Amino acid sequence: MSRSRLFALGLVILLSALALFGRRGEEPGEFRRARVLMGTVVEVTLLDGGANVDAEAAMAAAFSAMAEVEARMSAHRDDSETARLNAAAGPLEVSAATADLLALGLRVAAASGGAFDLTLGRLKTLWGFAGDAPRVPDDMAITAALQGIGPESLRLEGRRVTKREAVLHVDLGAIAKGYAVDRAIAALQAAGIRHASVNAGGDLRLLGDYGGRPWRIGIQHPRNPEAVLATLELADAAVVTSGDYERFFEIDGVRYHHILDPHDGRPADACQSVTVVAASAAEADALATAAFVLGPEAGRRLVEAWGGLALVVAADGTVSLSEALKERVRWP
Amino acid sequence: MKALWARTTGLDRLIVAVLLLGILASFFLLGARPQGERVLVERGGRLLFSAPLAENRVVDLEGPLGITRLEIRDGQVRILASPCPTKACIGMGAIACAGEMLACVPNELLVRIEGAGKGAAHDLLSR
Numbered sequence: 001m002s003r004s005r006l007f008a009l010g011l012v013i014l015l016s017a018l019a020l021f022g023r024r025g026e027e028p029g030e031f032r033r034a035r036v037l038m039g040t041v042v043e044v045t046l047l048d049g050g051a052n053v054d055a056e057a058a059m060a061a062a063f064s065a066m067a068e069v070e071a072r073m074s075a076h077r078d079d080s081e082t083a084r085l086n087a088a089a090g091p092l093e094v095s096a097a098t099a100d101l102l103a104l105g106l107r108v109a110a111a112s113g114g115a116f117d118l119t120l121g122r123l124k125t126l127w128g129f130a131g132d133a134p135r136v137p138d139d140m141a142i143t144a145a146l147q148g149i150g151p152e153s154l155r156l157e158g159r160r161v162t163k164r165e166a167v168l169h170v171d172l173g174a175i176a177k178g179y180a181v182d183r184a185i186a187a188l189q190a191a192g193i194r195h196a197s198v199n200a201g202g203d204l205r206l207l208g209d210y211g212g213r214p215w216r217i218g219i220q221h222p223r224n225p226e227a228v229l230a231t232l233e234l235a236d237a238a239v240v241t242s243g244d245y246e247r248f249f250e251i252d253g254v255r256y257h258h259i260l261d262p263h264d265g266r267p268a269d270a271c272q273s274v275t276v277v278a279a280s281a282a283e284a285d286a287l288a289t290a291a292f293v294l295g296p297e298a299g300r301r302l303v304e305a306w307g308g309l310a311l312v313v314a315a316d317g318t319v320s321l322s323e324a325l326k327e328r329v330r331w332p
Numbered sequence: 333m334k335a336l337w338a339r340t341t342g343l344d345r346l347i348v349a350v351l352l353l354g355i356l357a358s359f360f361l362l363g364a365r366p367q368g369e370r371v372l373v374e375r376g377g378r379l380l381f382s383a384p385l386a387e388n389r390v391v392d393l394e395g396p397l398g399i400t401r402l403e404i405r406d407g408q409v410r411i412l413a414s415p416c417p418t419k420a421c422i423g424m425g426a427i428a429c430a431g432e433m434l435a436c437v438p439n440e441l442l443v444r445i446e447g448a449g450k451g452a453a454h455d456l457l458s459r
Contacts (some may be wrong), residue, residue, distance in 0.1 A: 033441050034433065035377055041435040041442060045456075063377070202459035210455055220459030231454050241458040275458060314394040 034058050038070045038177050039130075044184065047195035047211060058191035062184040062198060068284070069180035072098060073172045075121060076130075082170055085262075086121060089166040099159040101172065101179050101282065108175075108286040109151040112302055116290035117262040119149045121169025129258040134249045136256060142265035149262055178240055178285025181205045185281075198281075202241055205281045205288030209235035220245075222272035222313050230311065231330040234277060240284035242292045243273035261293050270295030270315055278308035278323065296320055369430070369447040371409050373402065375440050384429070385409065385445060395439030402443060414439060 034043040044062050046055050072095060075082045081098045094102070105118045123145040128134040137145075148165035155162045163170075177200050184198040185205050195208035197215065206215045214233035221227035222243050232239065244267070248257035261268040274292045278284035287308055291299025296312040300322060303310040309322040311329070321329065340348075373381040373393055380393055385407055392399045398415035408426040414436050421436035430447025 022432045032431075033377070034374065034435075034444060036375075036437055036442060039437060041433065041437065043433070058355065197456055199456050202457060204456055204458055215456065216454040218454030218457040220457060228454060228457070232458075239458045242387075243459065244457070 003254075019220055030054050031059070034064050035062070036152075037063065037066050038074070038180055038200060040177070042066060042184075042198070042200045044160060045197045045199070046188070046193055047208075053192045056191075058188050058193050061187040061191055065183040065187040066180040066198075066200070069097070069176060069183055073101070073170055073176040073179075074160075075169075075173070082172055085161060085163070086169045088163065091160050091162040093159050097179075097183075098160060099156060099161070101175060102154065102156050102161060104282055105172070105175050105286060106151065106154060108283075108290055108306075111306065112290035112294060114150050115260055115293035115302075116174065116286050117149055117151070117153075118162075118170055118172065118175075119153045119168045120260060120262060121171040122167070123260055123262075123265050124171055124173070124258075127256075127258070127260065129247050134256070136251065136289075137265075146262070146265050174289040175282055175286045177201070177203050178238070178281035178283070179211070180239070181281035200281075203238075203281055203285055204240070205238040206235060216330075219275050219311060220273070223317070229273075229313065230332070232275075232277065232311075232325070233328045233330065238278050238281035238284040239275065240281060240287040240288045241273055241275040244271070244292075245273070259289060259292050268293040268295075271299070272313040272315060272317065273312075274299060275311040276303050276308050277310075278303075278306065278324060284308065370445070371402075371404055372441045372444050372446055374444070380441070385447075395436065395441050397439045399440050400436055400439050409434070409443060409445065411436065411443070418436055 029047040032043060033039055044059055046058065057086055071077065071262055072081050074080050077083060081094050102118065108116045108161060126137045126141055126145050148168050153164045153168055179201050181198045181203055182205060185207055188196050188207060193207065197204055197206050209215065214235045215241050217232045217234055218228040219230045219232065219241060220243065221229040223246050242259055244255065244259060246258060246259035248255050257267045259268050260266065271292045274288050276284040276288040276291065278287060283306065287303050287306055291303050291310055294302060296314045300310045300312055300320065309323060309325040311321040314318050369385060371383050371385055372379060375395060379393060383389065383404060385404060388405045390401060390403045392401050400411060401413040403410050403412045408428045410426040411421045411434055414421050416436050416438035421434060424434050427434055427445060430445050432445050434443040
């Protein structure tokens with residue numbers, strides 16, 4: 001074969017290799033598993049863990065950590081700590097994990113002036129969003145369900161919890177899912193994983209980056225289920241969105257959704273959705289609910305004072321976001 | 333370059349042109365929105381059912397609430413019937429791309445498409 005032919009063939013082979021490897025380099029190898037846990041779909045994604053990492057074992061440890069949180073904190077299990085707390089008339093000793101989560105919840109409750117509340121159990125049961133037949137309760141029933149709630153409704157001394165009133169029902173629904181995501185991430189880290197994500201029905205946390213670039217996190221458009229509102233480029237962060245489109249019912253054209261304002265016991269109406277970026281998913285979870293109730297301005301201030309970032313869609317569809325988030329957001 | 337052109341024969345140029353066209357085509361093919369290849373249905377981490385996305389069929393899958401009916405048709409998969417109370421899984425519509433999922437949470441069934449790549453411009457969705 002002549003030198004020119006060799007040169008041409010070499011060139012072609014080089015270009016082919018660049019084309020193939022260049023494209024493959026865009027997506028690192030992914031190992032994904034999904035389970036139904038905590039009333040939602042939980043998906044764990046591991047990126048190239050290296051030869052020394054047992055990815056199957058890491059995955060199992062992550063799901064196991066979340067299942068443990070569910071068993072401990074679900075209000076729907078008779079043997080959970082939440083159920084025991086709801087039944088208790090006096091002080092109750094809880095696990096260190098539950099005490100930590102209650103402490104975080106009470107801090108967010110105080111910082112938000114009661115916009116976030118851990119004791120909305122009776123109110124949520126009254127509206128019935130978790131069941132088959134949600135309904136609009138009457139004013140008297142709502143007033144009764146709000147009796148005794150508030151940032152001071154639970155007293156926590158070490159691992160000992162005391163309810164201000166025996167009838168109070170604790171509901172950790174607005175924080176436990178985020179906490180479970182955090183526990184799954186901790187389990188992955190303990191197993192030697194450095195790049196991964198845990199996504200519990202849209203409440204997610206990222207470990208490391210995505211193969212040398214930030215993770216691209218689509219934010220659900222609150223009024224178009226088929227569309228993404230924006231994409232955030234993030235690494236080593238938690239992202240949680242609270243929206244009025246997640247669970248709702250309509251009567252006579254009025255939308256009643258599941259994010260209730262503890263001040264009047266009715267669906268908060270200042271926002272369509274709030275996305276919070278924070279260090280932990282538990283914080284992001286609680287702050288997203290609190291900010292949704294507070295409204296765009298006060299909500300964003302709360303999140304930023306906590307060290308987080310917020311993207312808020314107001315009730316009229318206006319979008320606002322934290323200054324530091326602007327360099328990480330991409331619009332469609 | 334001129335010298336190189338002069339030193340190549342017509343056959344050389346044809347081979348190079350064909351191979352370059354092949355590379356160009358591979359860019360378009362690999363860069364296109366990737367279609368999924370297999371439908372997988374899992375329950376509690378166990379694989380219940382797996383089938384090619386290209387073969388039309390209807391399959392009944394059992395969960396704790398009863399039978400969920402799944403349809404694979406024209407490269408898409410959707411839930412046709414479900415014993416769950418809210419039927420949110422039916423409302424999720426059809427999926428066709430690798431990485432996309434359908435779920436019936438009450439009946440504990442997860443449907444996902446496994447394939448070579450992802451269809452969306454984002455890695456994860458927060459909602």
